[in-house]
Each structure stands twice: as C-alpha cells, then as structure tokens.
Amino acid sequence: MQLVVLGLNHRTAPVNIRECFSFPEERVKWSLKRIKGYDRWLEAVILSTCNRTELYAVLENPEVELRFIKRVLAYLSGKDYSEEHFYIYEGEDCIRHLFNVASSLDSLVLGEGQILSQVKNAYNIARNLGLTGTLLNTVFNKAIAVGKRVRTETKIAYNSVSVASAAVDLAGEIMGDLSLANVLVVGAGAMSELTAKHLIETGVSTIFVSNRNHERAKSLAERFHGVAIPFEEFMTLSVNADIIITSTGAPHYIITLHDMAHVLKERAGRPLVIIDIAMPRDVEPEVGALNGVTLYNIDDLEAVVDANRELRENEAHVARAIIEDEVVVLLERFAYLSMRPVMSKLQDKMEFLRDKLLKRSMSKLGNLTDTEKRVVEQLTKTLVRKMLREPMRAMNSVAGTAQETEYKDFITKVYLLNQDEEDEDEKETYDWD
Known part of the structure; x- marks a missing residue:
C-alpha cells in the first residue's frame, strides 16, 4: 500500500484553473461517496x-x-486539465507535504490560522463517510497535532495576515481612510466574517452585508453594527459603494460585465474598487476592463501578503525543523505497521488457544473458588505473554527491513496462522481426554 496526494495550489495554478477544481463541502461529500464505490481506493480524503x-x-x-x-x-x-498544474507526492514526501499544509507553511499567507481547521474538517468528513483507515487516520491526526505544535512553539502566526485581512489592507492602500468609505460585503460565510472584523478594526464605521440567505446576512451585520441588504438588491446598492468585497460560495458569477456596465452609468464617474476573494470567483473577469473599476482577485493579494512574509520567515525555519522531526517519528511508527497484521494474528491465535484450554481445564478441576479461578486465569495469561515476548521482539526488530518478508513467512508457517483454529482444535488430544 502507498500513500499519495494529487493536488494543485496557488503556486502551481492561477485562479482561473483553481476555481475549476474548487469543491464546496456538499460536492466533497458527493465525491467521496462516489469514490467509496471504487475497489481501487482503500482510503481517501479531499481537501x-x-x-x-x-x-x-x-x-x-x-x-x-x-x-x-x-x-x-x-x-x-467536470473539466479537462493540464497536468502541468498538478503535483504528486508519494510516501514520505506526501506526509511531509501534509504536515507543511497543516502548519500553514504551504499557504498563500504564511502562518494563517484557517488551514488547520480546514484540514480537520476535510479529515472528519472522510472519516465520517468511512473513507479513512489505519494510514490516513494516523497521518491526518499526526498532521493536526503537528500544526498545533508549530503554532504553539513558534511565532509563525505572530502578526499574521489572512486572505480577508489582506483584502482589507489592499482596500486601505487604494482608498486611504476607510472610515469615509461605503463598503459592501457580499457573502456571509467565515471569510466574510473575518473581512467584516478587519474592516471594523481599520475604522470603517458601517458595513453593508448581502447574502443569498438574508437571515445569515442579518446575523453577520448585527454582530458588526452593519446593515443587511437583500441579495437581489445588492447591485442597486453598489451604485453608492466605494468598495465591494465578495466572498460567496456561488458556482457562477454574481457580478457580470452587463450588470456592472449599467451600474457605472449611475455612478457619475466615481471610482469603484472590487476585491473578489471567492473561489470560484464571484466577479466576471471582464469587469476589470471597465473604466472606473479596479478589480482584484485572490491572486492579486499575494503582493500584500509578501510584505508581511519576511517577518515570519525565520519562524518558518524553526517550523520546518519541527516538521522534519515529526516526519521521522511517524515513519518509525509506520515501520511497524506492515508487521502488525502478523503480530496481531499470532496474538489472537494464542489467546484463542489459551481460552479454549482454560475452559477445558476448569471443567476438570472441580469447584474452584472465584479467587482460585482468577489465579489460574492470570497464570495462563502470563504464560502466553512470556511465550510471545521473544517472537514479538524479533518481529519488531525486522519490521521495515529486508528480512521482514522472511520473518512473516516463518512465523506464519511455524504457528500455522493460516490454519483455521477450529480445525486445529479438533485434531488436538490431551492426557485427560
């Protein structure tokens, strides 16, 4: 068995490619259910x-x-794609990559905090659908622990920015004093909430929030003393907006070239800044070509992020050292996994025989007290444990080495591990029978 990851990210693919492969949670669940039907897949997680x-x-x-x-x-x-945008990692490289992802070392925003919860959520979805087993359970639980350790033992998250805060910083660079700006946030999810929080922190007195689910828009607006706008009216409100920040989960453009062209006619030449941090994108790219509109997407935020990256790069070196240590620890643990099925079968067989013989012996010993029965049972358990100690040590010592297969075959033959216990038991005779 081999652990692999196939993926693409902000380093390997531009936004127009990434958005084709962006799956909302329901699509992830649907995809995993389909994957579960393929015999070729033993375990799977989609992040x-x-x-x-x-x-x-x-x-x-x-x-x-x-x-x-x-x-x-x-x-x-549902799309054809060029393989040049994708990377594939196997085995140790796959483990190291996931640890880097969970620790936010592979993020657009070095040190951002959202990715760890996103890794947890992706793992939990797959686990709840029965798509994870020994390998992915072990790797993902370890990755989550490594992500927490990096954030605890380094300052990589110190003064970190998120995509949402980078969007607000960019808006401030363009507009100057945001306290005087009319800001419209379209979307009411986690990213929109972070955006609203950063807007208030930078001095915006009132924000307008619009979402397809109006109750969610009202809830978000109330938390930040904003105003909720019905989704079907947000384009009308954009006539008076200075900045629009969009972050919805819509599968299609919610701001089109046609709609924005009509809005601009009513703006009397006032400039409009649109920052689209949705994936897939909310704004038709051609909108950016309109006079009076400045459009940025999530890839454009990289320059803002890079200004803060250098401050945390030294901490990233410390984080990478932690990750390398944890990779070694996990690989050592995996070295024993390949031998574990044989060790488990041997232990199960010995326990089966111990229990069978104990019951037969008890029937010949007459009326023992409860204390005497416990003494006899403990004696048999101790005897089996001592008899297995050396074979178990030997198997542990060769796990992951060239001798592993030889030992597996030897133990299987000597202890008849492929023979049914019931059949073997029928052939056995005892002095007292």
Whole structure:
C-alpha cells in the first residue's frame, strides 16, 4: 500500500484553473461517496480550499492507479486539465507535504490560522463517510497535532495576515481612510466574517452585508453594527459603494460585465474598487476592463501578503525543523505497521488457544473458588505473554527491513496462522481426554 496526494495550489495554478477544481463541502461529500464505490481506493480524503484542492489516497498499486486518480479528478471537476498544474507526492514526501499544509507553511499567507481547521474538517468528513483507515487516520491526526505544535512553539502566526485581512489592507492602500468609505460585503460565510472584523478594526464605521440567505446576512451585520441588504438588491446598492468585497460560495458569477456596465452609468464617474476573494470567483473577469473599476482577485493579494512574509520567515525555519522531526517519528511508527497484521494474528491465535484450554481445564478441576479461578486465569495469561515476548521482539526488530518478508513467512508457517483454529482444535488430544 502507498500513500499519495494529487493536488494543485496557488503556486502551481492561477485562479482561473483553481476555481475549476474548487469543491464546496456538499460536492466533497458527493465525491467521496462516489469514490467509496471504487475497489481501487482503500482510503481517501479531499481537501479543498480557496487556494488548493488535494486528493489524498491509499493505493495498492500507485503506478497503475495514479492514472485512474487523474481521470476521477477530471470527472469530479467536470473539466479537462493540464497536468502541468498538478503535483504528486508519494510516501514520505506526501506526509511531509501534509504536515507543511497543516502548519500553514504551504499557504498563500504564511502562518494563517484557517488551514488547520480546514484540514480537520476535510479529515472528519472522510472519516465520517468511512473513507479513512489505519494510514490516513494516523497521518491526518499526526498532521493536526503537528500544526498545533508549530503554532504553539513558534511565532509563525505572530502578526499574521489572512486572505480577508489582506483584502482589507489592499482596500486601505487604494482608498486611504476607510472610515469615509461605503463598503459592501457580499457573502456571509467565515471569510466574510473575518473581512467584516478587519474592516471594523481599520475604522470603517458601517458595513453593508448581502447574502443569498438574508437571515445569515442579518446575523453577520448585527454582530458588526452593519446593515443587511437583500441579495437581489445588492447591485442597486453598489451604485453608492466605494468598495465591494465578495466572498460567496456561488458556482457562477454574481457580478457580470452587463450588470456592472449599467451600474457605472449611475455612478457619475466615481471610482469603484472590487476585491473578489471567492473561489470560484464571484466577479466576471471582464469587469476589470471597465473604466472606473479596479478589480482584484485572490491572486492579486499575494503582493500584500509578501510584505508581511519576511517577518515570519525565520519562524518558518524553526517550523520546518519541527516538521522534519515529526516526519521521522511517524515513519518509525509506520515501520511497524506492515508487521502488525502478523503480530496481531499470532496474538489472537494464542489467546484463542489459551481460552479454549482454560475452559477445558476448569471443567476438570472441580469447584474452584472465584479467587482460585482468577489465579489460574492470570497464570495462563502470563504464560502466553512470556511465550510471545521473544517472537514479538524479533518481529519488531525486522519490521521495515529486508528480512521482514522472511520473518512473516516463518512465523506464519511455524504457528500455522493460516490454519483455521477450529480445525486445529479438533485434531488436538490431551492426557485427560
């Protein structure tokens, strides 16, 4: 079995490519349910955020099945794609990559805090659907622990920015004093909430919030002393807006070239800044070509982010050292996993025989007291444990080495691990029978 990840992110693909592979949570669940029906997949997790989409899998034969994964991803996205935008990591490299992702070292915003919760959520979705087993349970739980350790033991998150705060910083650079600006936030999810929070912190006195679910818009607006606007009216309000920040989960453009052209006719030449931080994008790209409109998307925020990146780069070196230590620890743990099934079968067989013999012996010993029964049972358990100690140590010592297969075969033959216990038990005779 091999652990692999196929993915793309902000480093390998521009926004117009990434948005084709951006899956909302319901699409992720649907995709995993479809994946569960394929015999070639042993385990799978899909991580999809605004800056990455990654498919983690445990495969029997990666060389053959990676081609199958690519076809599945193309099918799930509904798009053809160029392989140049994707990366593939296997085994140790896959583990190291996931640790970097969970620790926000692979994020557009170095040190941002959202990715760790996104990794947790992706893992929990797959686990609840029965798509994770020993390997992915171990790797993802360790990745989450590593992400927490990095944030605790380094200052990588100190004075960090998020995509939302970068959007607000960009708006401030363009407009100057935001306290005088009319700001419209379209969307009421987590990213919009962060955006609203940063807007208030920078001095915006009132924000307008619009969302397809008006109750969610009202709830967000109330938390930040803003005003909720019905979704069907937000384009009308944009006539008076100075800045529009969009972050919805819509699968299509909510601001089109046609609609914005009509809005501009009523603005009397006043400039409008639109910052689209949605994935997939909310604003038709051609809107940026209109006179009087300045349009930025999530990729344009990278320059804002880079200004703060250098401050945390030294902490990233410390974080990478932590990750390398944790990769080694996990690999050592995995070295024993391949031998564990044989060790488990041996232990189960010995326990089966112990229990069988104990019951027969008890029937011959007459009326023992409860204390005497416990003494006899403990004696048999101790005897089995001591008899297994050396074989178990030997198997542990060769796990992950060239001798592993030889030991597996030897233990299986000597202890008849492939023989049914009931059949073997029928052949046994005892002095007292």
